[in-house]
Amino acid sequence: MKDDNRIIKEVEWHQINTKEEEDLRGKIKFRKKNRRYIFIKICKGMIFVLIAAFSGGITGGYIASKIYSNEMNTNNSSSFQSDNTSKNTNNSINPITKVAGAVSQCVVGINNSNDSILGDESSSYSGSGIIFKSDGYIVTNYHVIKDTSRHLVKLSNGKDSKPLNASVVGYDAMSDLAVLKVDSANLPAAVFGDSSKVQVGDTAIAIGNPLGEEFSGSVTAGIISAINRKIRIQDPSTGITTTYNVFQTDAAINPGNSGGALCNESGEVIGINSLKIGANENVEGMGFAISINEAKKIINSIMKNGRVIRPYLGIQLENYISEDKKIKGVLIKQVKDNTGAARAGIKVDDIMVEFDSVKLESKSELQDIMDRHKVGDIIPCKVIRNGKTVKFSVKLSERPPSDS
Template identity: 55%
Template structure:
């Protein structure tokens, strides 16, 4: 045998046997390779399992950390909560938020107190708007009507007694005053620029002091609505912003924080309607407020008559039937008598009482206007000088 035959074979071992003779045995390399591959596979599986577990825990912790508080994710949750608080502070303010912050300090709660069986009692409440830093407040006439004592609660929580400056039942407006200075005031806007669809924000005390400073928002639903209420005709803005009892006298604002109306009326469940609130346009209110401040009342031109709309099919006459003429009024001086029917005023055809108001609103006390009446089958033309006549409920 060639001695160098196995020099290049590495897997050669000597094995001793019982007869003392040496025997050569070859070990198969393929078996070792299989064992090594098996060990590598097991190691790979273990590593993959550990890695998958760690990754899964991370994903679960990230996605559900706000729902599952465990010792593992507690510190991470607290850190994220702090970040969320910081981000919330940095959120930009909406226009409604800005309006609420600007106007709310000038909105007050008003309590109407009167003598009752058990002494002075609360008989009503509403809201008001501070428009002068020296304590002048505008509200609705029906909020303070019949009051023997009026109290005002400022946005700061301070309560003060108020005195009545003047009222105007026809417009349902009133001005009161508290003894205070440097109060926050609301800015009056221009209601003639208001358009249907504009944002409308109402602020006030719906249902009383318990809900003071409530803010609701909607849109302007309609302009120049004519609403008849309590014997008076109101020219108002309509909005679907929630207006409830106690909101009366509070501001209706645009999205820049200007007061465009004074909340006054609501058609509610009794009319099977929702989202129909009304506010007196601020342009109309401005002149009334000034007059109340200067004179304690509002001077309006009047014919000096009380009547109602009528249609006579027999004579084909339609107009305003006169039931009463006020003594000393312009109508009385012009010779107007009860049972006369006004068919034309200032060259405008008259068919109902509201038509008279439309004409008179365009004039002032002292103006002389032309009037046509129907009397005993004849048309008579007279000139009436408008006067300031104290109105009464009829």
């Protein structure tokens, strides 16, 4: 058969280089795979350690903070009372105590006499004053020094201190304020505050010398009962009424307290106590003080001119309303010679119905307008004379001094 006749050839054998075979086996990616496996294992181990450390740190910190917090609370609760006791012992939290200590040294006693020589034994301190400049300037009430020629000031640095002679720089009877000067330096001076910021209910601390030297530096406290109380003081020589803003307080202001300081919780002087202003009230629990903003203007004028310069019309007047109530204004009762009103041509029985382009209904309104002007200003006005309206221009002169 054909198949049986196949020729079978012997296959040739070749020798294989075992070294090459080993090299081929060694280059199989077996070793590379083994290194990567080890690297991954190491990374996993490191990550596990980091997670364990981080978790342990958080847990430990939380436990430690809780323990520390509990210990601190325990320590604070045990030492709270002793710490507060120590603080209260060293630093008083009472504002009245702080104000009294700071301001009392700025408040002086004032004694007056008409004698040329006034001995200490006959001293009777009739009022108080406030040092407002360290070189010896003192503000007080005018009625404290009125009708006397000799004034002694007793400082607050002890009963054995020698009283100082004081001279009168100037005064203003209308506002009941006066300024004195003693020959001394480096005196403790009070700080004037801003009375426009005072509100009803604020703490009010009055410091003065009620009933004489024995009670010098007395302190009473209360609240501000009312602000911008309108006190109207009439000048008897002119009939002109001047309006002042004052504080009402329930802090006791007794005889001798006049001219003393009314302070706020910060130790700032917000008012000057005045018994005269409240004299007509005569009600217990009602004290009055001239607001410091009003007082500062008056003090500055006294320091500059020795008096307060106020504008002046030169008329005496009264409120007027016609029977049919159609005409309201002020009736001219008197015209002073050589005044702005006289020179302008205003006459008795004229009815002034308009002043400075403002329709008048009362003499207090006229005075309020006057207070906004100064000496020398020329003010337009209208009067009704014999049923006709007449226009005038009035040049304001200076109000003459008076002892109201």
